[in-house]
Amino acid sequence: MVMKSGKRRFYAALLAAGLVLSAGAGGAAEEAAGTGVAEGMAAETDTAGNPSDNAAGAVTDADDGVAESAADGAASDDTLNQVPHVLVPYQTENFDLWDGNPTKAFSMMAAEYHQGLTPANYDSYRQALYNLDGKFSRMTLAVGHIDGERDGSASLYIYKDGELAQTLNLTSDMMTQKLELDTTGVKQLRLDQEGGDAAYGYADVTGYGGHNFVEEMSQVVSVFSDGVYTYTCKDCGYSYGETIPEQSECVPYLTPYQTTNMYSLEDTEDTQDCFYVMGKAYYKGTIPDNYDSRREALYNLGQKYNSVTFTVGHCDNERKGSAVLRVFGDGNLMKELELTKDMLNQTVTINTVGVTQLKISYEGGDSSYAIFDMSYESAETWEHNFTREVLLEATVGQTGISTYTCVNCGACYTEIIPAVDE
Ligand SMILES: [Zn+2]
Ligand SMILES: [Zn+2]
The missing domain is CATH 2.60.120.1060 (NPCBM/NEW2 domain)
Incomplete structure (x- = not known):
């Protein structure tokens, strides 16, 4: 077996979620690649037994939890309020x-x-x-x-x-x-x-009255199938699932073409690579990469975006100086905001009609703030453009796995490689 180490985690997540083995994913893979894939899938399912059933069961239970608490209404809320x-x-x-x-x-x-x-x-x-x-x-x-x-x-x-x-x-x-x-x-x-x-x-x-949720991607989202996040309270065990719609549309994350004293996090596969704001982990965004007092990120909007929305917050337990955030559209100041170590996250929407270059900058000594949850409205449309990577080589009697990842938006799906004949 040959597996690239960087993709191991992703592969493990797929296996854990039963996505690789489940009938739903098989259908998706079949759509993509024809009958050879379906045969490989069947062989895999036979040998591996029923892990996909387990994964599906967990998700269903989570959904039930939500339904019950909603049905119980006020009585349930009162009970919940008493749980420390x-x-x-x-x-x-x-x-x-x-x-x-x-x-x-x-x-x-x-x-x-x-x-x-x-x-x-x-x-x-x-x-x-x-x-x-x-x-x-x-x-x-x-x-x-x-x-x-x-x-x-x-x-x-x-x-x-x-x-x-x-x-x-x-x-x-x-x-x-x-x-x-x-x-x-x-x-x-x-x-x-x-x-x-x-x-x-x-x-x-x-x-x-609340919960201390730990989130887990219990079903990996792909181009052809919905994903599921499961939220489980680590104190009382209360749990619910949240569906992430399949990535059929190509919606690229807006990334800077140039940064100064900042670092843009875009890789969603390595879950170790993240930053924390108000106790929550983020995997995409722009964060400081040194102690400089002036930072900026430049985006090329090409006059194709009507608006850009992002959130700014303080990086937990990082350097605690204050700063001033300034947003410029083609050099014109469009927004100014004070940043402090104990600030609540602020979501900012900028009208960018006709704007070519968007600059998000902040200035202030010994400080650490993150720009994240970037979204936009645009008339521009994109198409998925997939590159293939073999995660696991097929061998004699053993199926392999390849992934297809969109170079524009990062959406992906997997495909079973049929076992090699003797
Ligand atoms: Zn709880
Ligand atoms: Zn795409």
Whole structure:
């Protein structure tokens, strides 16, 4: 067997999803390549048994989960609200994280806590950011002084989506206080603590009414078949599936023809190559590749795009300086936006009718912001243009696999190579 290492992961994903083995994919491959392929497919299915059934079952279960929760209505929501979910910040500054490990604890008023935040150093300023994504209706946490530690006083500022919601004075003789916050519709919860030589802890940070989803592509999207993302809550197991429509249309991702001090991520196959914004992984976008204070990305629109939309956000836990984003169409300033380390993601739409060159730039020292989720409206149409690559050579009695990938948009499909006759 010969397999290119860079494609192993993709191949594994196909196998796991049952796409390579399933009847649906077989039909697609047959359409593409004729009867020889169908025979190869049958041989593969016979030897491999029923892994495709397993994959299909998982997807169906996920769908059922959604239907049930919707049918149960309000009662289900109330029950859901009572299930505690651990909240972990997507970005912190001068805080240490406690992850719930039962062998490690900090203490406040002689009570031990295993999950939360404590000072990482002697800095007078600390911050923690939580992405609630508008899904958690309630949040609770215990705030107190860490036993026997530095006893300066401090102030805690709690922000909901950038708006100051509550202020609390912290003193070394305070009793541990349980805060209960109404976070209905709140996307970002921010804790800012200011005050010198102080040691306060934030424990049992818990959310209610939402979930901590981990996403997984349980069925790979292709030119001929829908893909499925499965979202599973790592705390309570609640799960649902989301269908990604088949890539029958050719819609290329808008990529810069030139970047300065930035790096454009376009490869969707290597899932290690990604960046994080507000706790979410992104695989396509433009991010800084050095410490320069001036960055730009240039796009050739050729006067064929009516509008371009993108999102800008701060790269989690990366350099925290502020910056100013500027967007130019043919040299004319079209948008200006302030960027800060604790900003919420901002989606920007630029009217680009008649524009040839689009420039997205930002300036500001020691900062790190990402441009992602790029989309557009265009009168231009594209056609798929596939290149073939052999993932697995066919041998005597053993089928092989090849993939076809569109050079314009990255859409792909797989095809079984019939086994070689003796
Ligand atoms: Zn959950
Ligand atoms: Zn294409």
